[in-house]
Amino acid sequence: MxxxxxxxxxxxxxxxxxxxxxxxxxxxxxxxxxxxxxxxxxxxxxxxxxxxxxxxxxxxxxxxxxxxxxxxxxxxxxxxxxxxxxxxxxxxxxxxxxxxxxxxxxxxxxxxxxxxxxxxxxxxxxxxxxxxxxxxxxxxxxxxxxxxxxxxxxxxxxxxxxxxxxxxxxxxxxxLHRDIPGFIGNRLQFALVREALYLLDEGVCEPETIDTVVRSSLGLRWTAVGPMENADYIGLDLTKAIIGSLAPALSTQTYDFPTLDRLLAQQRTGRPAGAGLLAWPAGRDREVAERLEAGIRHNLSR
Ligand SMILES: NC(=O)c1ccc[n+]([C@@H]2O[C@H](COP(=O)([O-])OP(=O)(O)OC[C@H]3O[C@@H](n4cnc5c(N)ncnc54)[C@H](O)[C@@H]3O)[C@@H](O)[C@H]2O)c1
The missing domain is CATH 3.40.50.720 (NAD(P)-binding Rossmann-like Domain)
Known part of the structure; x- marks a missing residue:
């Protein structure tokens, strides 16, 4: 103890x-x-x-x-x-x-x-x-x-x-071998969040669509096979071809995030304000907290 x-x-x-x-x-x-x-x-x-x-x-x-x-x-x-x-x-x-x-x-x-x-x-x-x-x-x-x-x-x-x-x-x-802001997990997570915000800024889709894509594809895959193993699995030559073609098109925003900045200016701060990227009617916060923990427990029990 x-x-x-x-x-x-x-x-x-x-x-x-x-x-x-x-x-x-x-x-x-x-x-x-x-x-x-x-x-x-x-x-x-x-x-x-x-x-x-x-x-x-x-x-x-x-x-x-x-x-x-x-x-x-x-x-x-x-x-x-x-x-x-x-x-x-x-x-x-x-x-x-x-x-x-x-x-x-x-x-x-x-x-x-x-x-x-x-x-x-x-x-x-x-x-x-x-x-x-x-x-x-x-x-x-x-x-x-x-x-x-x-x-x-x-x-x-x-x-x-x-x-x-x-x-x-x-x-x-x-x-980690050395100190780096965000450790590993938050660096990966916010690279994805930055790209998601960019898709919204560019009018590509709605916020709900991004969550559907992640929950129905990447989220399912990543509990079983991580991105490094997947890169080897599909082949590093294909991985290089994809990232080489896509990387120049990805977001490089570092400070201004127009969709986020507009919502924040409207005091739409998300769950605590009852509105953000999505609508937060009464009860949704509790439902999300329960779904989050139940989902994690489900994944861990497999
Ligand atoms: N929320 C997350 O998902 C998460 C995940 C991993 C790490 N973290 C990190 O953990 C830390 C805490 O985050 P949190 O989400 O629990 O925040 P929180 O706001 O829920 O809790 C922070 C607590 O610190 C207390 N506090 C502030 N100044 C203090 C002081 N001078 N002396 C004593 N207490 C003081 C506040 O009263 C508050 O209760 C942060 O560094 C955060 O980045 C958060």
């Missing part, structure tokens, strides 16, 4: 706590928002109910997750600290600088950043060698993958330690 300290009790922080507690670990969770800490128990219960964990273990798992009201309190017991605060470099800098006086110099710290550079996050730290990029996917208690990346100054023993702990949890771990 390892005692984890999680900073940030939001979507990822509480989900990571559930994943750890299900494996028998202890998780203290600190958040600067008292309302988040007050609601932690209820959100953990909801996650465990959705996981369909049998009744008795729910209590045991829930009891291993405790809210903590200060970084000092979190640091007192944590053998490993996981940073899961908002995705802003300045916030992560402030939090890590405030944390370090409360933990021993060799206590590992994992950052769950999605796209920030591990080396840049570590710049605020007195002991940057202990910071490892450990990127979980939502929901962390369901998705097997965790990506692990070192920053420029990360000690190799800290990377190996993170890998071993996560592998023992039953996670599918991948180790």
């Amino acid at each position: 390892t005692r984890f300290g999680i900073i940030g009790g939001g979507l990822m922080g509480h989900g990571i706590a559930v994943a750890l507690a299900q494996a028998g670990h202890h998780a203290g969770v600190f958040d600067h928002d008292p309302a988040v800490l007050a609601g932690l128990g209820a959100r953990v219960e909801q996650a465990l109910t959705r996981c369909a964990v049998p009744a008795h273990p729910v209590g045991a798992v829930r009891d291993r997750i405790v809210p903590v009201d200060s970084l000092a309190g979190l640091g007192k017991h944590a053998e490993v600290v996981i940073e899961a605060v908002s995705e802003r470099l300045a916030i992560k800098h402030d939090v890590l600088a405030a944390l370090e006086p409360h933990i021993a110099p060799d206590t590992p710290v994992w950052t769950n950043t999605s796209v920030l550079s591990i080396s840049r996050i570590a710049k605020a730290m007195s002991y940057p060698q202990r910071l490892v990029g450990v990127h979980w996917w939502n929901p962390p208690y369901l998705i097997p993958l965790v990506e692990i990346a070192p920053g420029a100054n990360t000690g190799s023993a800290h990377v190996a330690h993170a890998h071993d702990l996560l592998a023992a949890l039953g996670k599918t771990t991948v180790r």
